[in-house]
Amino acid sequence: DAGVIQSPRHEVTEMGQEVTLRCKPISGHNSLFWYRQTMMRGLELLIYFNNNVPIDDSGMPEDRFSAKMPNASFSTLKIQPSEPRDSAVYFCASSNGRGWETQYFGPGTRLLVL
Amino acid sequence: KQEVTQIPAALSVPEGENLVLNCSFTDSAIYNLQWFRQDPGKGLTSLLLIQSSQREQTSGRLNASLDKSSGRSTLYIAASQPGDSATYLCAVRPPLTQGGSEKLVFGKGTKLTVNP
Numbered sequence: 288d289a290g291v292i293q294s295p296r297h298e299v300t301e302m303g304q305e306v307t308l309r310c311k312p313i314s315g316h317n318s319l320f321w322y323r324q325t326m327m328r329g330l331e332l333l334i335y336f337n338n339n340v341p342i343d344d345s346g347m348p349e350d351r352f353s354a355k356m357p358n359a360s361f362s363t364l365k366i367q368p369s370e371p372r373d374s375a376v377y378f379c380a381s382s383n384g385r386g387w388e389t390q391y392f393g394p395g396t397r398l399l400v401l
Numbered sequence: 402k403q404e405v406t407q408i409p410a411a412l413s414v415p416e417g418e419n420l421v422l423n424c425s426f427t428d429s430a431i432y433n434l435q436w437f438r439q440d441p442g443k444g445l446t447s448l449l450l451i452q453s454s455q456r457e458q459t460s461g462r463l464n465a466s467l468d469k470s471s472g473r474s475t476l477y478i479a480a481s482q483p484g485d486s487a488t489y490l491c492a493v494r495p496p497l498t499q500g501g502s503e504k505l506v507f508g509k510g511t512k513l514t515v516n517p
Binding site: 329380392 | 505
């Protein structure tokens with residue numbers, strides 16, 4: 288298996304622009320997670336889906352952030368409008384939904400908002 | 402609210418040394434605890450997962466212990482090698498009876514450097 292695939296790997300944009308991050312989970316996994324990592328706050332869960340349904344979005348910072356999972360093999364995280372404080376590494380992870388097994392992480396998208 | 406702390410934030414050791422990384426958590430009601438490794442510019446890789454009913458897990462030169470009552474876990478690395486240089490993160494999962502049972506709460510990690 289190719290593992291969790293994220294695109295783009297790097298994104299540089301200007302404040303106010305819309306940013307869309309993409310994720311393809313491991314085939315057969317039914318849980319998908321979006322995390323954000325910064326030096327100050329570490330790794331934080333933004334939202335997670337189970338069977339394409341959002342289960343917990345309490346970590347989404349504000350209405351500028353939205354996430355969708357239209358099918359089992361694709362998810363997006365959108366920031367509109369973007370701000371410099373959104374600069375971070377965004378990770379997608381997937382799991383088979385069984386609580387005792389691990390999550391598998393993608394390589395991340397490094398976002399810089401100027 | 403569960404909080405996870407890892408001390409020290411950075412550690413530098415000579416090759417061959419045995420070392421211990423520490424993780425503490427504020428709420429002892431956890432489902433399991435995991436140790437991850439993160440290499441620069443890469444995602445996280447799971448190293449060891451300890452269920453709440455277990456005391457330790459071992460994989461090769463790595464041994465993780467869990468003392469749930471005191472809210473502590475350690476990751477022991479034997480005979481360290483330069484290839485072990487990475488950031489090591491600890492994460493806890495709340496019990497299944499609580500909402501968001503798949504949520505992981507992460508520490509900020511310990512950056513390990515093993516010098517040849």
